Amino acid sequence: MTRFSWKKGITSGSVFGALLVLVCWGVSGSEGNSFQDANLKYREGKFSEAVELYEQTLRLHPVFEVFYNLGNAYFKNKQIGKAILNYERALKLKPRDRDIRFNLNFVNRFVEYEVEDKRNWHLRSLARFLSRLTGEECLTVSLIGYFVLAVQIFVGLIHRKRFVLGAMGFTLLYVTLSTFGLAVAKYTHLGAGSEAVIMKNQAEVRYGPDENDRLAFRLPEGLKVFVKKEMNDWYRIELLNGQSGWAMKSQISVV
Numbered sequence: 001m002t003r004f005s006w007k008k009g010i011t012s013g014s015v016f017g018a019l020l021v022l023v024c025w026g027v028s029g030s031e032g033n034s035f036q037d038a039n040l041k042y043r044e045g046k047f048s049e050a051v052e053l054y055e056q057t058l059r060l061h062p063v064f065e066v067f068y069n070l071g072n073a074y075f076k077n078k079q080i081g082k083a084i085l086n087y088e089r090a091l092k093l094k095p096r097d098r099d100i101r102f103n104l105n106f107v108n109r110f111v112e113y114e115v116e117d118k119r120n121w122h123l124r125s126l127a128r129f130l131s132r133l134t135g136e137e138c139l140t141v142s143l144i145g146y147f148v149l150a151v152q153i154f155v156g157l158i159h160r161k162r163f164v165l166g167a168m169g170f171t172l173l174y175v176t177l178s179t180f181g182l183a184v185a186k187y188t189h190l191g192a193g194s195e196a197v198i199m200k201n202q203a204e205v206r207y208g209p210d211e212n213d214r215l216a217f218r219l220p221e222g223l224k225v226f227v228k229k230e231m232n233d234w235y236r237i238e239l240l241n242g243q244s245g246w247a248m249k250s251q252i253s254v255v
Contacts, residue, residue, distance in 0.1 A: 047077040064093035068100055075107055081199040081221040083107050088255045095132050111222040117240040130185060138183035145176035193226035195255040205245035209234035216245040227254060
């Protein structure tokens with residue numbers, strides 16, 4: 001499978017040079033043809049057609065390579081919000097991929113809205129650490145620790161006829177609880193809510209879930225927010241600087 005990346009150091013004025021990166025992804029049939037056709041359309045500069053074919057491939061193969069290429073095509077098609085959304089979805093599946101992170105960081109420069117992260121240093125550091133892991137990785141480590149702890153307890157009961165946790169057992173218990181806590185923190189984004197991206201420029205955020213409620217502020221296309229609650233056609237969203245309000249679901253896409 002061909003995955004497109006952009007060279008570092010290229011300015012926004014040059015609209016990215018294409019660097020081809022070959023990765024292996026086995027797919028056959030019409031979906032494979034759709035993906036190859038999408039890559040061809042991308043190379044030919046027919047980005048709208050490429051987007052349509054990538055989207056078609058995603059219906060059956062939601063893998064990070066397709067999300068990544070789709071993000072590239074959306075950016076070339078000047079659809080910043082959808083580009084960022086698909087980079088975020090690719091990063092969720094492959095959080096340590098340098099190409100995804102570079103392109104996401106680059107495109108985020110086009111979002112003219114500065115959000116100061118007002119969380120304390122510990123939460124910011126933990127968030128950076130968790131951003132390098134998938135939720136499945138955190139959960140897997142936790143389950144392995146739980147299994148090893150259970151085996152130790154079982155063996156201890158057989159040989160000693162009574163429950164003795166011991167130093168090793170306490171260590172395993174601590175590791176298991178810690179990694180389980182990391183998994184919970186990963187899935188809940190440290191309590192911030194579900195990640196989402198603003199899809200409409202100057203999206204209106206109101207004080208309540210009604211169009212008649214007073215306007216609180218506006219947000220630009222492509223800005224990352226967190227969904228805290230939903231009610232009918234509305235999301236209650238929050239930014240890392242503490243700003244919050246209600247926005248219509250049609251203006252937002254959840255990662």
